[in-house]
Amino acid sequence: MEKLYPLKFKTQYMDKIWGGQKVRTHLGKDFGKLPNCGETWEISGVQDHVSVVSNGFLAGNSLEELIEVYMGDLVGDKVYERFGVEFPLLIKFIDANDDLSIQVHPDDELSKKRHQAFGKTEMWYVMQADQGAKLNLGFKEELTKEQYLEKFEAGQLMDILNFEEVKEGDVLFMPAGRVHAIGRGVLVAEIQQTSDVTYRIYDYERKDAEGNERELHTELALDAIDFTVPESYKTEYEAKQNDSVEVVKCDYFTTNVLELNQKLERDFHQEDSFVIYICLEGELTIDFEEGSESVKKGDTVLVPAALEQFFLSPQNSDVKLLEVHL
Structure with a gap:
């Protein structure tokens, strides 16, 4: 069996009612004849949207097929034991040219009970934000379910939601249960559990091309919402040159920020x-024993667990990366 190498995948482009053009203008990705691109799915194990390899001798194979063959060599033994052939993370870029719906995701327990699926804990890294752009993150103050319902039914939902102005480099962590929404003018990289279960709470009474409003999930959302309020909704961190800084560590993934201007060895044994x-x-290039793989802004690459030691080598420019593992 030939040895594994850093894998790239075919980008999946999704037009959305709120999507824009930044995937093309900021990330250099061509979404063809679509009128807009709200999301790109870069690495996905979601059924009907499983990623397909685009580079090397494994090109054309799906991520699920690769896990079936390579198992722990690809994802790690502990990951394979926990998730089997289902890849545990979904990596996206999201361009909000308009406000996204106010929504919430169920946790593992509720999602398994209702949908036979994983819950959805996620994080955002703000890649670009227009002046004054905001995100919704939770509530302004702690509420009971009854207080929330009273405001909701009175049409006063927006009065109790917490909105934060954001800028490039901001990191926001959303455990399952936290009400949230991306506001217009924001481009984010999103890391999340493999799940497509979303409860839409409010959608600004928007209508699609046929004049229909999108479905709301008011009752389903009630049991999923976490009404507590943390000390801060933003993750405070300070990037370090040529070193990794951990910004999120949870049961589902760990994410580091790396800023590089020189070659850096990585070892995840x-x-x-x-x-x-x-x-x-x-x-940059990802250099390993059998060769190297070039990477540029907007690229997402999966380094198999079997490649225990490799190097990140910037190419004539400073490099900024998110580094994600389980």
Whole structure:
């Protein structure tokens, strides 16, 4: 069996009622004849949207097929034991040219009970934000379910939601149960559990091309919402040159921010996990024993668990990456 190598996948482009053009203008990705692109799915194990390899001798194979063949060599033994052939993360870029719906995701327990699916804990890294752009993150103050319903039914939902102005580099963590929405003018990289279960709470009474409003999930959302309020909704961190800084660590993924201007060795032998690199700025190569793979802004690459030692080598520019593993 030929040895594994850093894998790239065919980008899946999704037009959305709120989508824009930044996937093309900021990330250099061509979404063809679609009128807009609200989301790109970069690595996905979601059924009917499973990623397909685009580089090397494994090109044309799906991620699920690769896990069936390579098992722990691809994802790590502990990951394979936990998830089997279902890849545990979904990596996206999201361009909000208009406000996204106010929504919430159920946790593992509720999602399994209702949908036979995983819950959806996620995080956002803000890649670009227009002046004054905001995100909804939770509530302004702690509420009971009854207080929330009273405001909701009185049409006063927006009065109790917390909105935060954001800028490039901001990191926002959304555990399952936290009400949230991306506001217009924001481009984010999103890392989340493999799940497509979303409860839409409010959608600004928008209508689609046929004049229909999108379905709301008012009752389903009630049991999913976490009404507590944390000290801060933003993740505070300070990037370090040529070093990784951990910004999110949860049961479902760990994410580091890396800023590089020189070659850096990475060794994930102890983690027993695949590693994903999302390139936010610059160009680099991932150098390993059998060769190298070029990476540029907007690329997402999966480094198999079997490649325990490799190097990140910037190419004539400073590089900024998200580094994700289980």
